[in-house]
Amino acid sequence: MTTSDTTATEQPAADTTDAALTALDGLIDHATVQGIPTLYAPRPGEITAGLFFRVGRADETLATAGLTHLVEHLALHRLGLSDLHYNGATANAYTLFHVTGSEDEVVTYLNSVCAALRDLPLARLETEKEILRTEAAGRANGPNSRMPLWRYGAQGYGLSSYDELGTHSLTADQVRHWAETRFTRDNAVLWLTSDRVPEGLDLTLPAGHRFPAPAPTSALPVTPAYILGDDGHLVFTSVLRRSTAAAVFAEVLGRALFKDLRQQGGYSYSAEADYTPRDADFATLTAYADALPQKQDAVVGGFVDAFARLRAGRVEQAELDSARGKLLKPYDTPDLGAAMLPSYALSLLLGHRLQTPEQHRAELQAVTVADLREVAREAWDGGLLQVPTRGADWAGLAPAPQYSATGVSGTLHPSLEDEDVTLVIADTGVTLSLPGGLVTVRYDACAAMTTRPDGARQLTGLDGFRVTIEPTLYGNVTPERIAVLDAAVPAAAVVPLPARTEEQIPQPRERKASEAQRPGSGRKKTDAGRKAAGSRQKPARNETVLFVVATVLAAVWPVLCVVLLVEAARGAHSAGFPGFGAFLLEYWLIRTARRLYRVRQREHG
Numbered sequence: 168m169t170t171s172d173t174t175a176t177e178q179p180a181a182d183t184t185d186a187a188l189t190a191l192d193g194l195i196d197h198a199t200v201q202g203i204p205t206l207y208a209p210r211p212g213e214i215t216a217g218l219f220f221r222v223g224r225a226d227e228t229l230a231t232a233g234l235t236h237l238v239e240h241l242a243l244h245r246l247g248l249s250d251l252h253y254n255g256a257t258a259n260a261y262t263l264f265h266v267t268g269s270e271d272e273v274v275t276y277l278n279s280v281c282a283a284l285r286d287l288p289l290a291r292l293e294t295e296k297e298i299l300r301t302e303a304a305g306r307a308n309g310p311n312s313r314m315p316l317w318r319y320g321a322q323g324y325g326l327s328s329y330d331e332l333g334t335h336s337l338t339a340d341q342v343r344h345w346a347e348t349r350f351t352r353d354n355a356v357l358w359l360t361s362d363r364v365p366e367g368l369d370l371t372l373p374a375g376h377r378f379p380a381p382a383p384t385s386a387l388p389v390t391p392a393y394i395l396g397d398d399g400h401l402v403f404t405s406v407l408r409r410s411t412a413a414a415v416f417a418e419v420l421g422r423a424l425f426k427d428l429r430q431q432g433g434y435s436y437s438a439e440a441d442y443t444p445r446d447a448d449f450a451t452l453t454a455y456a457d458a459l460p461q462k463q464d465a466v467v468g469g470f471v472d473a474f475a476r477l478r479a480g481r482v483e484q485a486e487l488d489s490a491r492g493k494l495l496k497p498y499d500t501p502d503l504g505a506a507m508l509p510s511y512a513l514s515l516l517l518g519h520r521l522q523t524p525e526q527h528r529a530e531l532q533a534v535t536v537a538d539l540r541e542v543a544r545e546a547w548d549g550g551l552l553q554v555p556t557r558g559a560d561w562a563g564l565a566p567a568p569q570y571s572a573t574g575v576s577g578t579l580h581p582s583l584e585d586e587d588v589t590l591v592i593a594d595t596g597v598t599l600s601l602p603g604g605l606v607t608v609r610y611d612a613c614a615a616m617t618t619r620p621d622g623a624r625q626l627t628g629l630d631g632f633r634v635t636i637e638p639t640l641y642g643n644v645t646p647e648r649i650a651v652l653d654a655a656v657p658a659a660a661v662v663p664l665p666a667r668t669e670e671q672i673p674q675p676r677e678r679k680a681s682e683a684q685r686p687g688s689g690r691k692k693t694d695a696g697r698k699a700a701g702s703r704q705k706p707a708r709n710e711t712v713l714f715v716v717a718t719v720l721a722a723v724w725p726v727l728c729v730v731l732l733v734e735a736a737r738g739a740h741s742a743g744f745p746g747f748g749a750f751l752l753e754y755w756l757i758r759t760a761r762r763l764y765r766v767r768q769r770e771h772g
Contacts, residue, residue: 185197187515187520187521188204188206188515188521190521190523191511191521191523194208194503194504194507194523194524195207195208195504195507195508195511196208196362198364200357200364200368200370201352201368201369201370201371201372202352202353202370202372202374203218203352203355203356203357203370203372204355204356204357204515205356205357205358205359205364206356206357206358206359206508206511206512206515207358207359207360207361207362207363207364207508208360208361208362208502208504208505208507208508209360209361209362209502209504209505210360210502210505210506211502213267213268213269214267214268214269214270214273214359214360214361214365215265215266215267215359215360216265216266216267216273216276216277216357216358216359216360216361217263217264217265217266217357217358217508217509217512218263218264218265218277218280218281218355218356218357218370219261219262219263219355219356219357219358219512219513219516220261220262220263220349220350220354220355220516221260221261221349221354221355221377221378221380221516221517222235222261222262222345222349222350222354222378223235223257223258223259223260223261223262224236224257224258224259224326224327225259225260225323225324225326225327225380225381226260226349226378226381227326227333228322228326228614228615228659228660229321229322229326229329229332229614229615229627229660230332230333230336230614230615230659230660230661230662231332231333231337231341232326232329232330232331232332232333233296233299233331233332233333233334233337234333234337234341234342234345235257235262235345235349236257236299236331237292237295237296237299237333237334237337237342238262238284238287238342238345238346238349238350239255239256239257239262239264240255240295240298240299241283241287241288241289241291241292241295241342242255242264242280242283242284242287242346242350243255243264243280243283244283244288244291244295245279245282245283245288246276246279251266251267251268251272251276252266252267252268253265253266253267253268253276259324259327259445260380260381260445260446260517261513261516261517262350264276264277264280270361270365271367273359273365274365274366274367274368277357277368277370278367278368278369278370281369281370281371281372282369284346284350284372285371285372285373287342287343287346289339289342289343292337292339292342296334296335296337297334299331299334300331300334300335303330303331303334310396310397310399310400310402310455310457310553311402311404311453311455311553312327312328313328313394313396313553314328314402314404314453314551314553315327315328316328316329316386316631317386317387317394317551317567317631318385318386318387318404318406318551319383319384319385319386320384320385320386320614320628320629320630320631321614321615321627321628321629321630321631322384322614322629323381323382323383323384324381324383324384324445325384325386325631332615332617332662333662335662335663335664335665336661336662336663347373348375349375349378350372351372351373351374351375351376352370352371352372352373352374352375353374353375353376353377354375354376354377354378355372355516356512356513356515356516357370357512358508358509358511358512359508360502360505360508377518379447379518380445380446380447380517380518381446383406383445383446383449384629386568386630386631387551387567387568388568389565390548390549390550390551390565391547391548391549391550391551391552391563391564391565392550392551392552392564392565392566392567393551393552393553393554393558393559393564393565393566393567394551394552394553394554394566394567395553395554395555395556395557395558396553396554396555397555398460398463398555399457399458399459399460399463399555400455400456400457400458400553400555401455401456401457401458401463401466401467401470401552401553401554401555402453402454402455402552402553403452403453403454403455403470403474403550403551403552403553404451404452404453404454404550404551405451405452405545405546405547405549405550405551406445406449406450406451406452406549407442407449407450407451407452407542407545407546407549408448408449408450408545409444409447409448409449409450409519410542411527411530411531411533411534412534412538412539412541412542413442413450413452413542414442414450414494415487415490415491415494415531415534415538415539416442416452416477416539416542416543416546417440417441417442417452418440418442418490418493418494419477419482419486419487419490419539420440420452420454420473420474420477420543420546421438421439421440421441421454422486422489422490423473423476423477423486424438424439424440424454424456424470424473425438425439427469427472427473428456428466428469428470428473432465432466432469434456434458434462434465434466434469435456435457435458435462435466436457437455437456437457438455438456438457439454439455439456440452440453440454440455441453441454444513444517444519446517447517447518447519448519452546454470456469456470458555460555463554463555463556464556467554467555467556467559467562470552471559471562474543474546474547477539477540477543478540478543478544478547479540480536480537480539480540480543482536482539482540484536487534487535487536487539491531491532491534494531495528495531498524498527498528503524507524550564551567552564569603569604570601570603570604570605570606571598571604571605571606571607571630571632573605573607574591574598574600574605574607575591575593575595575596575597575598575607575609576591576593577591577592577593577594577597577598578591578592578593578643578648579591580592580641580642580643580644580648581641581642582640582641582642583639583640583641583642583675584640584675584676584677587601587602588600588601588602590634590636590641590644592636592644592648592651592652593651594651594655595609595610595611595655596608596609596610596613597626597634597636597652598634599634606632606633606634607628607632607634608626608627608628608632608633608634609628610652610655610656610657611657612628612629612630613626613627613628613629613656613657613660614627614628614629614660615627615660615661615662616652616656616660616661616662617662617663617664618653618661618662618663618664619664619665619666619667620666621638621666621667621672622638622644622646622649623635623636623637623638623667623672624636624649624652626652626656636649636652637672637673639672639673639674639675640673640674640675
C-alpha cells in the first residue's frame with residue numbers, strides 16, 4: 168500500500184477500507200490522497216480517472232430534485248471549452264467526474280473540480296438552472312421511465328421518473344450546503360489507470376462522513392403487479408439481492424427472451440435483460456421487449472411463458488454454460504486491474520464486498536440450475552410488469568393501485584367540466600373524487616406542491632398520487648381555500664413556478680358526461696404529464712350489487728310513491744312534505760344508478 172498526502176482528519180471507515188483493498192494486492196494498488204481512498208492500476212496510453220461521490224438523485228426530495236446535478240454542472244463550469252475528454256454524470260446513488268488525457272491534463276481536471284466544489288461559482292446559478300431545464304426538455308423518455316415511480320413513489324429511487332423540480336426554486340444557500348456536506352473527502356473514492364498517483368494533485372475537500380445509500384421505499388402494496396404502458400413496449404423490473412447467481416440469471420433471461428420472442432416467435436426486434444446494482448445489497452433486474460400493435464398480446468404471453476419456464480427450473484445446461492462463459496470473458500481482458508477499477512471503486516463507495524477475479528470465477532463456476540430457479544422465483548415474486556395490452560390478471564399479477572385507499576372530508580368543489588368529478592379541500596389534505604375512485608394527497612405526506620401566481624396548485628404525494636387544482640376549472644375555489652393549502656403544506660415541499668400568460672391558464676369547456684376522466688388518469692403522473700395509469704380493472708363485486716339495488720329501487724319506488732299519494736288523498740292530512748321527500752329520494756336513486764352504470768361501462772373499456 169502507498170500513502171500520499173493525508174489530512175489531519177481520518178476517514179471514519181479507513182481500517183475497513185484498507186482491509187477490503189488488501190485482498191486486491193497484486194491486481195491494483197491503493198492509496199489515501201488527502202483523505203480520499205484512491206485505487207490505481209496501469210494501462211498503456213492516456214490516463215483515465217474517475218472521482219466518485221456517494222450522492223445522487225435518490226438522496227434528494229421531489230422539491231429539490233436536480234440539486235446534485237446542479238452541483239455537478241457548477242463544478243465543471245470553470246473548465247470551459249477544451250479538447251480534453253471529460254464529463255460528469257449524476258446517477259441515483261452516486262455522482263461521477265471522469266476524464267481521459269495526459270497526466271498533466273488529468274491533474275488539472277481533478278484539481279479544478281475539487282477547487283470548484285470548495286467554492287462553487289454560484290453567480291452562474293440561475294444560468295445553470297436554465298441549462299438543466301433545457302437539457303430536460305430535450306431528453307427523450309424511455310419505455311421504462313415510469314417504472315421507478317410506480318415501485319418507489321415520488322421519493323428516493325422513484326425520483327428518476329420525475330423532472331428536476333428544484334431547478335425552479337433552489338437557492339444559493341441550499342446548493343452550497345449540499346456541496347459542503349455531500350461532496351466531501353470522506354464521501355468520495357478516486358480511481359486512475361496509472362502505475363502511480365500523479366504528482367501535483369490537490370484534492371482538498373471538507374471533512375464529512377460516508378453517507379449510506381438511501382433506504383428504499385415502496386408504493387406497491389402487493390407484488391407481482393402490473394401497470395398499463397404505451398403501445399409497442401413490454402417492461403419488467405424486479406429488485407434482487409446482489410449475487411453472482413442473480414447476474415447469471417439476468418443473462419439467461421435475456422437469452423431466453425431473445426430466443427422465444429425474436430428467433431422463434433418473430434414477435435420482437437429487441438428482447439433483452441439487464442442487471443444493475445442499486446446499492447450495497449440489492450440490484451435492479453430489467454427486462455424489455457418491443458412489439459408491433461398486432462403482436463402485443465403474443466409478446467406478453469411469450470414473456471410470461473419464458474419466465475414460467477425459468478421459474479420451474481427448466482434451464483438447459485447449455486444455456487447456463489453460455490451465460491457463464493459471457494460473464495467470464497471480461498477476465499481475459501489485457502490490463503485486467505485497470506479494467507476493473509470503476510467497478511471496484513463503486514463497490515467500495517457503496518459498501519459492497521470486493522471480490523478478486525479468482526473468487527468471482529469460483530462463484531460463477533458454482534452457479535447451478537437450481538440457483539437460477541430460486542432467483543427466477545424471487546424476481547417474479549417482486550416483479551412489476553408494464554404491459555401494452557389490457558392487463559395481466561390472467562398471469563397471476565395484481566393491478567397496481569389506481570386510487571388512494573381513503574379520502575378527506577372538507578369543502579366540495581364540483582368540476583365545471585365533468586359532473587362526476589369533485590375536488591375536496593380539507594385541513595388535512597385534498598382529494599379528487601373520480602368515477603372510479605379517490606385520489607388523495609395529504610399535506611403531511613406531500614412530496615412537492617408547485618404553485619402559480621394565478622392560484623394553481625399541484626400536489627404530489629410521497630406515494631406518487633397527484634392532484635392538480637386549477638381554480639378556473641372547479642367551483643368556488645377561492646383564494647381563501649387556496650390559502651388553506653399554502654398554510655398546511657410544509658415550506659420545504661413548496662416549489663414556486665413562473666406566472667403563466669392568460670392563454671396558458673386553462674378555461675372550462677363543455678363536456679359530455681361520458682367524456683369524464685377515465686379511471687386512473689388522476690393516478691401517478693410524471694412532470695411531463697405522462698399517464699402512469701394501470702389497467703382498467705374489472706368492476707368490484709360490491710359495486711355491481713349497488714348498481715342492481717339502486718336500479719331495482721329506482722323502478723319500485725315510483726309505485727310506492729303513487730300508493731303514498733293515494734293514501735294521503737283519502738286522508739285528511741296534506742301529502743306535500745312526504746311527497747316532496749319521496750320525489751327527492753327517487754331523483755337520488757336514478758342519479759346513483761346512472762353514475763354506477765357509467766363507472767361499469769368505463770371499467771369494461
